[in-house]
Amino acid sequence: MTITDLNLIDIRRHLHAHPELSLDEFETQRYLKNIVTAWQSSWLTIREIPALPTALLVRLTGKHPKRTIGYRADIDALPITEETGLPFSSERAGVMHACGHDIHMTVALGVLAHFAEQQPEDNMVFLFQPAEEEHAGGKQLYELGTFVDEWRPDEFYALHDQPAMPAGQIATRQGTLFAGSAEIHLTIKGQGGHAAFPHRSQDVIVAAAAFVMQVQTIVSRNVDPVHGGVVTVGMVQAGNIGNVIPNEAKLAGTIRAFDQSELEMMQQRVREIAQGLATVYGVEFDLQLEQGGYWPVNNDPDITREFIQYMANDDEIDFTTCEPAMTGEDFGYIINQIPGTMFWLGVGDVDHSLHDSRLSPNETAIETGVKAIIKYLSWRMSA
Template sequence: MKLIESILADAPTIQTLRRDIHAHPELCFQEERTSDLIAKALTDWGIPVHRGFGKTGVVGIVKNGTSDRAVGLRADIDALPMTEHNHFEHASKHAGKMHACGHDGHTAMLLSAAKHLATHRNFDGTVYLVFQPAEEGGGGAREMIKDGLFEKFPMEAMFGAHNWPGMKAGQFALASGPVFASSNEFKIVLKGKGSHGAMPHLGLDPVPAACQMVQAFQTIITRNKRPIDAGVISVTMIHAGEATNVVPDSVTMEGTVRTFTLPVLDMIEQRMKEVAEGIAATFGMTVDFEFHRNYPPTINHETETAFVREALTEVVGAENVLHFEPTMGAEDFSYFLQEKPGCYFLIGNGDGSHREGGHGMGPCMLHNPSYDFNDELIPLGGSMWVRLAEAWLAKPQQQA
């Protein structure tokens, strides 16, 4: 493993910053303190800072030489609306808010790289350090783009990484093509006619109609979608009724749809609407159908993925650069990849044995109240970002 000496030396300082951020989590578009901390650190290292992209986003600029080439590196900075179960010193000080996905660690790794890049500047061109808010459901990447991120900071490509519990520290994983799914939500209100539970013939019972609807949705996956295409329909909430002896007026169903491609998503949305309306009509009822598209699929570009694989191999060796099996989870880095070539990859966070005394009893998995980022990754992640940026700016530029 080829770690950069100056980054290793600065690791304790960056760890302190990481734990400070962990102790003071902020939710999407509320990351004022976090943005202030990031901006101050960058400024102290002589890095020009631009703020306000995506409301609370921060962009640092490290430039050297005369080349007009540029590359973007991204870290997300927001926390989750959940209560931490850990009791160590840097546990969340705000009930109902927690860095349970490691965005504090992502920020720390990029800050570690930022300090080295600013101090040594062993490249010709510009490195844009993109600290993005509101990944957890707020679409912060989309909002930064709307605010002119790529017009203000023209870059050839954008790269991002996420820690991955269960994969060994010191390992990476990546793949070209779809790696994270689109995330979409639906809400269906099936409207019948309430009645006494002893006299259901006097009403229109929406409950059995809703049950048939849930079952029918699964035939979209098994009979309308090609078997080789990925897609998931999950009805995760069903609400109906207030008393045991009353047939309810309506049933509300909510859930998610996830796909790796937009054509499959288009088909599923259309068929769900047709099925919902058809079953409602069959039972003599009406239905309100809402479908909200959240994050698009995260699709890595083939050339940039091959580049990242080569760069990571130089840092940790080919045996520690694994193939990433795509997940149906979602990630708003997808918006960046719709606009720019790039790659989103994983860095192993270990099995949780890094956690100190005072951690909760649960596993150290993402979105778990006992999670904590593995600080051993800070020098590795910092070295990774530096080597990736230097390698990108050193390689011949592709012609359009």
């Protein structure tokens, strides 16, 4: 496939039909690599990372480089059974691009194709990143020393599709766009027994119920009301029958906040509540809190100001500013190390949210997004 016969809709549909889970994106990586390799651009270099073999980086050497501009697209899918009924629905049972990463990859390829054909002024690094949904692939790549020397961008950009926005609309904001998040994994162990003799047991269900209720006070009593936060327990498992007190309960949930220091404070409060309840109920709390690379997405003020001014002043681009969202994104880790900007791209499916088994983005957003990003980056490199 050459640049001139690049069909972005066909590419998106192929990617959508062949989703792969985090760290298992081998076919996806090969497909992307084969497309880029076929272009044979003299200023294009492809790089793979042996320690994270599903990652793919592409570097373009600029004509008169003043900086290196980075652009990232995530490539993994979710363990969701697709229910869209589309003719190009997922061919893998229980796996779906329900977060729109097929759109992310396709837009990135469209932008990359333009600059592979028309040499950019500045150097560019495109990152097709695995494991955004799980395992924080962005942080893994950073800690592997991927972004050094000529492969280190001076500024990084990325988008996330947004079904609630009109197809092709672009939005971002100064400050924090997405929250940071940490996972809660809790196992409570006690002494099970007959339901008729609770005094002879250590009831893990009562302890679990207390934990669920107590952590709800963290946001209401420890987080500044104007900042906001979330503590949600989304999974509770215990017991098999109503007349037996089980000896183990498992809970899982999420903690989210717009500020990293508040997120760390909330995690500490969860630890303290768990320690206290273990003593009160005489049970064992095995608590694991995992943040990994899911830091708040803090847009760089100077880069974002330039991005907003350009997008808002171009009459051909549908741009708006937006409110922050509790969405989690491991791009937050990258742009806490390298300044950058993340933004929404509307895909016009107001009836379905991200991670919905029926999510069906409007594909017209692809071309619109590609054109807007090319225009902005070309302007940025000429400034």
